[in-house]
Amino acid sequence: MQGSFEEFAIDVIKANGQPLQMIANAKERRDAQDKSLSISLALIRATDRRRYEQELLGTRELAKAAGQIAEERLQREHEAHELREQFIAVLGHDLRNPLASISAGARILDRTAQTEKEHQVIAMMQTTVMRMAGLIDDVLDLARGRLGGGIGLNRDQGKPLEPVLVGVVDELRLASPGRVIHADFKIDRPVNCDRSRLGQLLSNLVGNALTHGASSKPVFVHGETRGESFELWVSNVGQPIPEAAAMEKLFEPFFRGNHASRQGLGLGLYIASQIAKAHGGALTVSSTTDETRFTFTMPLLPAES
Incomplete structure (x- = not known):
């Protein structure tokens, strides 16, 4: 006993054989000669409390697991963000280069074109190149806006708008x-x-x-x-x-x-x-x-x- 004990969990077996969860508290009384006089024992039904403690432990385990899942998700999102940035850069590079070659070729052809029909065809090619460049810009901006971190800005109030x-x-x-x-x-x-x-x-x-x-x-x-x-x-x-x-x-x-x-x-x-x-x-x-x-x-x- 060592004088007393508190919050001691025990299962009492009822007459029908079913366990009854209890919390026991006890205190011993002794006289001047340190002789035991009596022991006061209090039994409190602890079904709700024991259930709460079990649920609390379960909640802690769930919170721990959720924290691990959140950390893993954050890591995956970080990796996905880097992949999106690489995708945007590669897409812009790979699509713009062929258009630049076509535009340069059209300019060279325009210098040696002799008929009005040839000039018209070359002008149509240049217009198509400009339209395709605009479409590429739109796709890249869509990727930045929806997949990346939004459209970036290069602000400058020192120059007139x-x-x-x-x-x-x-x-x-x-x-x-x-x-x-x-x-x-x-x-x-x-x-x-x-x-x-x-x-x-x-x-x-x-x-x-x-x-x-x-x-x-x-x-x-x-x-x-x-x-x-x-x-x-x-x-x-x-x-x-x-x-x-x-x-x-x-x-x-x-x-x-x-x-x-x-x-x-x-x-x-x-x-x-x-x-x-x-x-x-x-x-x-x-x-x-x-x-x-x-x-x-x-x-x-x-x-x-």
Whole structure:
């Protein structure tokens, strides 16, 4: 005894032979001559407590196993991330090199072409090369956005944004003769952004407007700094976007709608939305019978982390 004991687990056998789980506590009383006088024994039914202890031990084992599984999963995700980065790099390299060779060959042929027909065929080859390069860029951006860590940015507020946007509009005017594009920019403050990516965003939006807008109506482009934000919108007149059917899926990859062009992969608006998200901004759309407008807004300065 050594004077007392506490929390001693025992199984008492009942009259019907079934065990009854108990917790025993005891204390011994002795006189001045250290002679035992009595022993007080308390038995407490411990079914619930014993079950709780067993469940607690089981929970600890499960938590330990779950921790091991989580660690293994984290390791697999890390390895998968590295594989995705390698995939993106290899894909870009392996697809761009053949196109570069074709483009270089077409330029060489163009120097010695003698007939108008030959010049037309070479020009068609160059246009096809540019279109394929754009498709490759879209696929790589999709891989970065969906499989990797999102679209990366190279921000620089020290250089003006407006010349880049004007250059994009001028290129699309040349590529779409007969279409009218009105552009108006009022960017009087530095914009902390990736100028190349915002040029890509504008190109996708204007290209979408030229594809779906009425060919007899102009496309409008407007960009300005106001307050602490930068806003850029593109609008066109044409058949409105069906509110219920298409609005929710408009910025999903590969979505083209019922009347969309089949020349692309349906990635333009998705990539534009990812560029907007990477800048801490948003890309929204409104569409009526009078106008369809895509609006991009972003803070002039990135949020502090």
